Amino acid sequence: MKEVTLKEIAQELGISITTVSKALKNYTDVSPKTRKAVLKLAHKLDYKPNSFAVNLRTQESKTIGLIIPEIVHHFFSSIVNAIIEKAEKKGYLVITLQSNESLELEKKQIDLLLDKRVDGILISLSNNTKTIEHLQKVIDHNVPLVLFDKITKLLNCSKVVIDDRKAAYDATCHLINSGCKKIAHIRGPLNPQNAIDRFLGYKKALEDNKITFDKSLIYTCEKVTFEEGYGFAKQIHTEQKDVDGVFAVTDPVAIGVIAYFNEVGIKIPQQISIIGFSNWFMSSVISPSLSTIDQPGFEMGKSALKLLLKEIKALKKHKEFQHQTIVLPTGVIKRNSTLNYFSKN
Amino acid sequence: MKEVTLKEIAQELGISITTVSKALKNYTDVSPKTRKAVLKLAHKLDYKPNSFAVNLRTQESKTIGLIIPEIVHHFFSSIVNAIIEKAEKKGYLVITLQSNESLELEKKQIDLLLDKRVDGILISLSNNTKTIEHLQKVIDHNVPLVLFDKITKLLNCSKVVIDDRKAAYDATCHLINSGCKKIAHIRGPLNPQNAIDRFLGYKKALEDNKITFDKSLIYTCEKVTFEEGYGFAKQIHTEQKDVDGVFAVTDPVAIGVIAYFNEVGIKIPQQISIIGFSNWFMSSVISPSLSTIDQPGFEMGKSALKLLLKEIKALKKHKEFQHQTIVLPTGVIKRNSTLNYFSKN
Numbered sequence: 001m002k003e004v005t006l007k008e009i010a011q012e013l014g015i016s017i018t019t020v021s022k023a024l025k026n027y028t029d030v031s032p033k034t035r036k037a038v039l040k041l042a043h044k045l046d047y048k049p050n051s052f053a054v055n056l057r058t059q060e061s062k063t064i065g066l067i068i069p070e071i072v073h074h075f076f077s078s079i080v081n082a083i084i085e086k087a088e089k090k091g092y093l094v095i096t097l098q099s100n101e102s103l104e105l106e107k108k109q110i111d112l113l114l115d116k117r118v119d120g121i122l123i124s125l126s127n128n129t130k131t132i133e134h135l136q137k138v139i140d141h142n143v144p145l146v147l148f149d150k151i152t153k154l155l156n157c158s159k160v161v162i163d164d165r166k167a168a169y170d171a172t173c174h175l176i177n178s179g180c181k182k183i184a185h186i187r188g189p190l191n192p193q194n195a196i197d198r199f200l201g202y203k204k205a206l207e208d209n210k211i212t213f214d215k216s217l218i219y220t221c222e223k224v225t226f227e228e229g230y231g232f233a234k235q236i237h238t239e240q241k242d243v244d245g246v247f248a249v250t251d252p253v254a255i256g257v258i259a260y261f262n263e264v265g266i267k268i269p270q271q272i273s274i275i276g277f278s279n280w281f282m283s284s285v286i287s288p289s290l291s292t293i294d295q296p297g298f299e300m301g302k303s304a305l306k307l308l309l310k311e312i313k314a315l316k317k318h319k320e321f322q323h324q325t326i327v328l329p330t331g332v333i334k335r336n337s338t339l340n341y342f343s344k345n
Numbered sequence: 346m347k348e349v350t351l352k353e354i355a356q357e358l359g360i361s362i363t364t365v366s367k368a369l370k371n372y373t374d375v376s377p378k379t380r381k382a383v384l385k386l387a388h389k390l391d392y393k394p395n396s397f398a399v400n401l402r403t404q405e406s407k408t409i410g411l412i413i414p415e416i417v418h419h420f421f422s423s424i425v426n427a428i429i430e431k432a433e434k435k436g437y438l439v440i441t442l443q444s445n446e447s448l449e450l451e452k453k454q455i456d457l458l459l460d461k462r463v464d465g466i467l468i469s470l471s472n473n474t475k476t477i478e479h480l481q482k483v484i485d486h487n488v489p490l491v492l493f494d495k496i497t498k499l500l501n502c503s504k505v506v507i508d509d510r511k512a513a514y515d516a517t518c519h520l521i522n523s524g525c526k527k528i529a530h531i532r533g534p535l536n537p538q539n540a541i542d543r544f545l546g547y548k549k550a551l552e553d554n555k556i557t558f559d560k561s562l563i564y565t566c567e568k569v570t571f572e573e574g575y576g577f578a579k580q581i582h583t584e585q586k587d588v589d590g591v592f593a594v595t596d597p598v599a600i601g602v603i604a605y606f607n608e609v610g611i612k613i614p615q616q617i618s619i620i621g622f623s624n625w626f627m628s629s630v631i632s633p634s635l636s637t638i639d640q641p642g643f644e645m646g647k648s649a650l651k652l653l654l655k656e657i658k659a660l661k662k663h664k665e666f667q668h669q670t671i672v673l674p675t676g677v678i679k680r681n682s683t684l685n686y687f688s689k690n
Contacts, residue, residue, distance in 0.1 A: 088457070114393060115393055
């Protein structure tokens with residue numbers, strides 16, 4: 001089927017192309033009768049306005065760019081879920097790209113999205129993003145930018161995060177309050193802010209509870225996987241027989257820890273307690289079910305999009321926009337991988 | 346920062362806008378010296394051609410539309426992963442939408458993508474897609490369309506699938522060959538072709554092995570979840586004490602089955618064997634690890650995109666394009682939820 005043009009509609013109705021165009025735009029200098037006839041025929045022929053021409057006129061693309069480290073990951077796919085669903089409802093389409101934790105790819109993707117003239121960009125940084133010129137460029141181009149989850153504090157733009165330090169503090173206190181005295185931390189890579197913050201929260205919880213920090217109890221993931229959790233559990237079991245609690249940086253890592261201890265017949269939580277981070281949907285399903293921190297992916301996507309659309313709207317109206325940082329609440333989810341306890345208070 | 350325009354480059358170099366434009370397009374009637382100066386300044390000022398104007402000229406959007414039932418799903422997120430990664434390498438960006446298993450939403454999304462003038466559409470149908478006019482419209486608009494995984498045979502376009510019937514036949518034969526005599530099937534919903542095909546593969550395997558088909562052994566999922574698997578396992582345990590094998594339509598359902606039998610102390614695979622479908626990454630991690638069918642998500646995304654780009658290219662060159670159906674190979678992955686057996690052959 002050929003594309004239907006304004007010309008064809010004009011010819012069929014015996015009126016000018018200008019009149020057709022005006023009728024489709026609801027201009028008032030076209031008679032209601034003519035307008036109705038044009039709209040009816042346009043509908044019948046399934047006429048589609050050339051979106052490129054519309055874009056050129058409005059200078060809006062009604063698309064948003066989204067860059068995440070990886071899509072095959074429950075937390076990020078929940079975020080993408082929220083963003084594409086809510087964006088569609090507001091009339092925006094979403095171009096998704098994944099940086100695969102590469103700064104180079106992330107830079108290239110920012111350029112692609114700017115070239116594409118997206119109306120705004122949402123990004124969660126790769127673990128290797130140590131420079132921010134490419135992000136500053138987005139701001140310099142006057143394109144609204146919102147960072148979420150993995151952010152940098154160095155940029156003047158809106159952000160949506162959780163308080164990783166507080167959440168990790170709560171997770172560690174949960175282990176301490178349930179009786180753990182020697183707690184290992186399987187942490188994330190050294191660079192990302194959220195891995196640093198979770199480590200600092202763990203350390204602060206020890207301090208506040210007068211437990212000496214012991215750096216030999218820190219194990220550092222490179223890729224933050226189930227397999228690393230399994231491997232570090234084995235290492236803990238060999239090197240640190242008296243560890244009675246493990247705080248893992250994410251649930252998949254914690255599930256690797258559980259798998260190892262299950263395999264060698266060490267009882268969870270009687271002999272060792274495990275707590276994860278993120279409340280991955282598998283965490284309630286494994287045996288024993290995993291105590292964890294609730295990290296609200298869907299909410300995060302929703303909030304980030306909302307902030308971005310607000311800024312796009314303000315920009316369109318040439319209004320000032322005050323950047324915001326939204327900190328979403330988290331909480332400890334108590335399941336069967338940690339002991340019950342009575343609060344000290 | 347304001348957008349840099351051709352006019353500004355022209356003014357700064359003291360040449361005409363036309364010359365700047367020609368230089369940027371590498372036209373030969375601009376001297377190499379001038380061209381070099383223009384390119385250098387354009388680069389320095391970070392000049393970006395107006396992509397809307399470029400689109401209007403080329404009538405190509407260099408974007409692809411992708412509609413999937415849901416993104417928070419390991420199989421589909423693997424497919425999206427492959428598509429956005431490979432598309433980017435070929436210079437295409439991907440607009441992703443999810444139908445949430447709703448035909449109405451799917452129809453609306455097809456219209457959105459056509460309005461957006463995407464160069465092609467990739468789609469895996471919702472479970473409720475019983476009519477195909479909206480898909481026929483894509484073809485009528487001369488926009489390349491490729492169906493994958495959940496398809497309809499009624500459309501004349503390229504398709505990428507696995508042979509669900511054969512794969513289910515193999516899964517069921519694996520249970521029979523490992524000694525199972527009474528095998529329940531937890532099937533998918535009644536409408537989608539792949540759920541029908543898996544059911545038919547199961548039935549054929551029974552027939553070929555002279556086991557009478559018993560419809561009381563068929564349990565039908567509505568949402569294909571872990572919870573349904575758990576619930577049906579309970580039902581099987583109550584109603585059909587002598588069932589010694591379960592073939593579940595997907596891995597999450599099978600993992601629900603395992604969770605129930607683990608809980609009530611029924612030994613897998615000694616008392617009952619379980620096989621799933623899809624090779625979800627959690628399947629190798631649970632205890633006992635789950636035997637399953639390898640369903641190649643990444644490969645499927647890659648093949649679907651490749652076919653689409655071929656068709657887009659052919660269309661651009663006004664060449665005939667022969668639609669293809671690619672059937673990707675699958676295989677049984679033997680793990681610990683089924684008994685070992687010696688092949689009959």
